[in-house]
Amino acid sequence: MATGRTHRPATRSRGIPEATVARLPLYLRALTALSERSVPTVSSEELATAAGVNSAKLRKDFSYLGSYGTRGVGYDVEYLVYQISRELGLTQDWPVVIVGIGNLGAALANYGGFASRGFRVAALIDADPAMAGKPVAGIPVQHTDELEKIIEDNGVSIGVIATPAGAAQQVCDRLVAAGITSILNFAPTVLSVPDGVDVRKVDLSIELQILAFHEQRKAGEESTGHEEGAGAVPQAPVAPHRTTAGGPGADSGRQGPDGDVPAVMPA
Numbered sequence: 001m002a003t004g005r006t007h008r009p010a011t012r013s014r015g016i017p018e019a020t021v022a023r024l025p026l027y028l029r030a031l032t033a034l035s036e037r038s039v040p041t042v043s044s045e046e047l048a049t050a051a052g053v054n055s056a057k058l059r060k061d062f063s064y065l066g067s068y069g070t071r072g073v074g075y076d077v078e079y080l081v082y083q084i085s086r087e088l089g090l091t092q093d094w095p096v097v098i099v100g101i102g103n104l105g106a107a108l109a110n111y112g113g114f115a116s117r118g119f120r121v122a123a124l125i126d127a128d129p130a131m132a133g134k135p136v137a138g139i140p141v142q143h144t145d146e147l148e149k150i151i152e153d154n155g156v157s158i159g160v161i162a163t164p165a166g167a168a169q170q171v172c173d174r175l176v177a178a179g180i181t182s183i184l185n186f187a188p189t190v191l192s193v194p195d196g197v198d199v200r201k202v203d204l205s206i207e208l209q210i211l212a213f214h215e216q217r218k219a220g221e222e223s224t225g226h227e228e229g230a231g232a233v234p235q236a237p238v239a240p241h242r243t244t245a246g247g248p249g250a251d252s253g254r255q256g257p258d259g260d261v262p263a264v265m266p267a
C-alpha cells in the first residue's frame with residue numbers, strides 16, 4: 001500500500017461496508033441490463049447469478065440499502081437501479097479529467113460507457129505541446145500548463161492518470177494540489193497521496209498474470225490427471241475462477257462469468 005495513502009475504515013460513515021460498496025456496481029450493471037430488456041422484477045437468486053455473487057450476500061447487501069424485496073415477487077428492477085445509483089452518487093454528474101492522452105487516454109476518452117454512467121469527460125490533458133488543441137473524441141486536448149485552471153473551472157474531483165509511470169506521481173501531486181480527491185490510476189506505479197484522497201488503480205497485466213497462474217494450475221492438474229490413471233495420488237481440486245484478493249466477489253464463495261469483477265483495485 002502506498003505510503004500516506006488514505007486509510008478508509010472498513011465501513012463507510014453511512015454504515016455500508018466497503019465490500020458491499022464494491023459489489024454495488026456489479027448489481028447495477030446486471031440491473032441495467034434487465035431494465036433495458038424491460039424486466040420489471042427480479043428474484044435475489046436471478047440477480048445474484050447475473051451479478052456473479054452469492055444470493056445470501058446480495059440480500060445482506062441490499063438490506064444496507066433498506067431494500068428487502070417482496071416475497072414471491074422479488075425486487076423492483078427500476079427502483080433498485082435508482083437506489084443503487086443514488087447510493088453510488090451516480091444520480092449527479094461527475095466531471096472527470098483524463099491526463100495523458102496517448103493510446104490508453106484516447107481509448108478512455110472515446111469510451112461511451114463513462115457518460116452513460118454519470119461520468120462526463122470534462123477535459124483531456126497532455127504534456128505534449130504538439131497535441132494541444134487537437135480533438136480526441138470531440139474534445140480538444142489541453143496542455144498540462146492549464147491543469148490547475150481546468151480543474152478549478154470545471155469543479156473536477158475525479159482525475160484519471162494515463163501517463164507513463166515515470167510521470168504519474170508528479171501528475172498525481174498536481175491533481176491533488178489542484179483539488180482532486182479521487183484518482184483512477186492506470187500507470188503501473190504506486191502513488192502516494194495525502195489523507196482524504198482515494199486512489200484506485202487498474203492493471204490489466206496483473207489480471208492476466210492471475211489468469212496465467214490458474215492456467216498453469218489447470219495444466220498441472222491435467223498432467224496429474226494423466227498420471228492418476230497410472231496410479232498417482234489425486235490432487236486437491238483447483239479453486240474455480242477466483243478473483244484478485246479483496247475484489248468485490250472475492251469472498252462470495254463462487255464467481256460469475258469473466259469480467260464480473262472489475263480489474264480495479266485499491267492502490
Ligand SMILES: NC(=O)c1ccc[n+]([C@@H]2O[C@H](COP(=O)([O-])OP(=O)(O)OC[C@H]3O[C@@H](n4cnc5c(N)ncnc54)[C@H](O)[C@@H]3O)[C@@H](O)[C@H]2O)c1
Pocket residue numbers: 099100101102103104105125126127128144162163164165167170171185186187188202203204205
Ligand atoms: N492499467 C492498464 O491495464 C494499462 C494498460 C495499458 C497501458 N497502461 C499504462 O497507461 C499509461 C499510458 O499508456 P499508453 O500506451 O497510452 O502510452 P502513450 O505513450 O501512448 O501515452 C502517454 C501519454 O502521456 C503523455 N504524458 C507524458 N508525460 C506526461 C505528463 N507529465 N503530463 C501529462 N501527460 C503526459 C504523453 O505525451 C502521451 O501522450 C502507461 O503508464 C502504461 O503503462 C496501463
